[in-house]
Amino acid sequence: MKIKKVLNNNAVIVLDDGKEKVAVGAGIAFNKKRNDIVNVNKIEKIFVMRENDKLEQLLSRIPEEHFTISEEIITYAERHMGTKLNEHIHIVLTDHLSFAIERSRDGIEINNKLLHEIKILYQKEFEIGLWALKHIKEVCQVDMPIDEAAFIALHLHTMKPHGGDLHQTVRQTAIIRDMVQSIKNHLSIAVEENDISYHRLITHLRFTLTRLSQYAPHSMDEEMIVMIQKKFPVSYNYAKEIAKDLLNLHGINLPDQELGYITLHIERLRKR
Template identity: 45%
Template sequence: MKIKRILNHNAIVVKDQNEEKILLGAGIAFDKKKNDIVDPSKIEKTFVRKDTPDYKQFEEILETLPEDHIQISEQIISHAEKELNIKINERIHVAFSDHLSFAIERLSNGMVIKNPLLNEIKVLYPKEFQIGLWARTLIKDKLGIHIPDDEIGNIAMHIHTARNNAGDMTQTLDITTMIRDIIEIIEIQLSINIVEDTISYERLVTHLRFAIQHIKAGESIYELDAEMIDIIKEKFKDAFLCALSIGTFVKKAYGFEFPEKELCYIAMHIQRFYQRSVAR
């Protein structure tokens, strides 16, 4: 393979059997120029040209972002694939590299990164969050910059989105933000403080994610007979009224509807928090 274009010291564009490819590898372009032969032992990752915006954006990122930021980003992606035992959606190479470089730049300048969804992310995406913790050590070792938990949450979100082929970050953010909104409604309507570091909180958040994903997909989750629904409404009046408020909010803000039986399950989770709050 001959070099068609050098993007940086660790990235080149080649022509291989009528296919254009981006090759990544430490020092792959060192002491090289256009039309030189590529050393195969230097190739670590290969990306075949596709007529998509992502491919062109990846080229631009490789040419413009600091090389050490790109290398760190690729190391994190490779570690995530190893830990999760999957091939992550290629779109992450564009979105994540760009995001991480900007985050490093902000932290280097003493700016504070805040993530209002951090507690939900820790519960919803624990494996991805652990990868973020690994990334923190890597970045500290390579750049001497400390990555706060809030940014680790952002890293986890990017990995989760790419892991599940969830398109862009919008869908992942929608679900996580919706859960944060629901928890705020519970706290405000029932005048309670939900402690995040508890089993009950983890169960509620996990249940909500599961329910939202299945309802969005048009799938039925639970079956409750009419008698059980009536019992829940009567026995857990305040919790069910709170669940109804949640249903109204979600329909208005996010455009989909919780069925009544799902609101009953949500009410039962709410009741746990409510009982503990009243008992104090």
Template identity: 35%
Template sequence: MKVNKVINNNLVRSFDEKGNEVLIMGCGLGYKKKADDEIDMSMVEKIHRITDENTAQKLSDLLLEIPQEHVRIANLIIDYAKQTLDKELSDNIYISITDHISFALERMEKGMPLKNALLWEIKKYYHSEYSIGLESLAIIKRELGVELPEDEAGYIAIHLVEASVNVEDSSYVSETVTMIQAILSIIKFHFQINLDENSLAFDRFMVHLKFFIERVLKNQAFAEDEKLYETLKDHFNEEFKCCKKIKRYFLQQKGINIPDTELLYLAIHIKRILNNK
């Protein structure tokens, strides 16, 4: 590969074997280099293959501002997240995670920790992403000797959720958390129970709720199926009454009318978690 443009001593632009523009990182990689010089691949630490030109430019600008060591740590964390999560992440993850980690380290150095008001909810509703957040803190401590507070694991988790290819709106996470809390409150009040939030049944229910909310928000709810509804509704009578309250919540708060068939599926999952209780 050849240098197309030297951005700084540690970052150059080039083109891969398919002719796609790439950002190549490495300590001293761009030192005394000029256009058309061969790149010493033994010095390469990271190759960013980003197809969106706007994202590539933003990343290039960001990498100019941030210490090389912070960028290296962010790359380690992102690589770990990609290997661990069973989902694709958008290219924006390189911007959001790198920027956040560098800012968190800067704040820590100045004695300015930032509390995460959604930490408890993130732990419960986004367990996989939160676990990666905790491992990220371990990576930072191992590599830099800096111990960041648990709140930062929650922030990293949020960035991972927002970088999911199925998530398009940066407000999605907080909105989802709010709706999950509302649904759980309706269920607890309707049945006058407390749910075991440390149980496998609860974790399974959370997975269903997140997909349920995603379908509803994106107007991809299950279509009405009158035959299925008539066949099953009497088997889930009380659960369906509870779901009607959830339907009323979405209509009043979001202006969204949820089909009865979608509510029926939710009722089935509510019955399942009640049975487990």
């Protein structure tokens, strides 16, 4: 396995079976140059990268330490989620983390307005994000706000197989936040972050929006909808108001079947 290009001390582009691959490992390229043989015992990770030019540009302008930290987080994430992430994660996460670390060193913090929703919707990814913050502190001596764990979680989620587009994921999460806020406003209640009913509501709203985007609403028969309307009239009226807010804010129309299920969640919150 010969080196085609040295990216930094810990990363090289190699030719393997006629394919360009990125090999990563501590000191793998130390005192190495083009056409030198790679010490396979130093390879910790190897992957095919269709965006070698972008990776090279990124590594030329960030501290080598940031790339190493990012790769350690990616390895940890793949192990704990039990899945391989899209190769693009090596660019987007490294770029994000490097900027975030420098920002934190300068005392600049960016709030993540979707923090609470991300913690619930992408729990495993968020826990990995918390580990990442701890790891960054140990390596770089930089304290980063918990908001960064949520940003990391979003990157990890969207780089999973079938994880979805980052823009669409952020938009969906923002819509859920608006719907929850609408429910709080109409019911005039404060919902505890760790309340199981709150978790169930947010999870349900996520699946509701996913179903609507796929044109596959919940199947609830007419008799059940009528029964819910009669048994929980107050909660059903609240559900209609929330649906109206959703239509006005985001142009999304909730069908009667979805209103029925949301009514049940609202009733549970009201009866806490």
